[in-house]
Amino acid sequence: MSSTLIVLNLKTYLEGTGEGAVKVAQACKEVADECGIEIGVAPQFCDIYRVASQVDLPVYSQSLDPVGAGSFTGHAFVQSIKDAGAVGTLINHSECRLTLANIDASITTARDAALKTIVCTNNVATSAAAAALGPDYVAVEPPELIGSGIPVSKADPGVVTGSVDAVKRINPAVQVLCGAGISKGEDLAAALELGSVGVLLASGIVKAADPKVALEDLVSKV
Numbered sequence: 001m002s003s004t005l006i007v008l009n010l011k012t013y014l015e016g017t018g019e020g021a022v023k024v025a026q027a028c029k030e031v032a033d034e035c036g037i038e039i040g041v042a043p044q045f046c047d048i049y050r051v052a053s054q055v056d057l058p059v060y061s062q063s064l065d066p067v068g069a070g071s072f073t074g075h076a077f078v079q080s081i082k083d084a085g086a087v088g089t090l091i092n093h094s095e096c097r098l099t100l101a102n103i104d105a106s107i108t109t110a111r112d113a114a115l116k117t118i119v120c121t122n123n124v125a126t127s128a129a130a131a132a133l134g135p136d137y138v139a140v141e142p143p144e145l146i147g148s149g150i151p152v153s154k155a156d157p158g159v160v161t162g163s164v165d166a167v168k169r170i171n172p173a174v175q176v177l178c179g180a181g182i183s184k185g186e187d188l189a190a191a192l193e194l195g196s197v198g199v200l201l202a203s204g205i206v207k208a209a210d211p212k213v214a215l216e217d218l219v220s221k222v
């Protein structure tokens with residue numbers, strides 16, 4: 001496997017009792033095996049167990065709450081997420097924003113449970129701030145391009161290169177992903193050329209008529 005990482009965020013696109021998530025995850029696994037690039041998937045909380053127990057690929061939570069075991073109702077508890085089979089979590093997605101203090105606490109909570117952390121950011125300044133907190137990855141995603149079909153790597157390459165430079169300066173151990181509007185092979189190739197190590201993406205694959213064909217296109221130029 002190369003060190004390139006693709007994470008497919010399923011958001012709330014798929015209804016039903018998890019079969020859709022399993023099917024998309026299976027497509028991710030098949031394409032990952034074909035191309036040698038690591039592909040992970042971030043399903044709904046309640047689908048983590050089903051996906052992780054049926055498909056051998058990295059499963060991420062879409063978020064978590066920085067609470068421990070005990071008297072906490074309505075929270076996404078890190079140990080349950082881990083026991084369900086997740087290997088990591090998104091934190092601070094633009095559709096699930098947190099305060100800086102909660103981003104920090106979420107990273108610590110995940111790290112203490114040995115979960116990988118991907119902190120989403122919306123611009124160079126927040127990428128720099130996130131890097132200072134020491135997650136495994138910062139994923140820069142301009143919100144205005146999310147779900148637009150217009151790839152960040154083409155529409156706003158500066159936010160990717162700026163984030164890569166800022167993150168490297170602040171914490172060289174942190175790797176940078178980018179996302180928003182990514183769907184094609186040329187988008188992933190451009191993202192890598194701009195210095196990111198991979199992409200976080202959603203609609204271009206999840207909403208495709210055939211997600212496996214869309215994934216094969218995504219990895220076709222690297």
Ligand SMILES: O=C(CO)COP(=O)(O)O
Pocket residue numbers: 009093141145146147148149179180181182200201202203204
């Ligand atoms: O928000 C995203 C991934 O987390 C990006 O979404 P789209 O790929 O649909 O633009």
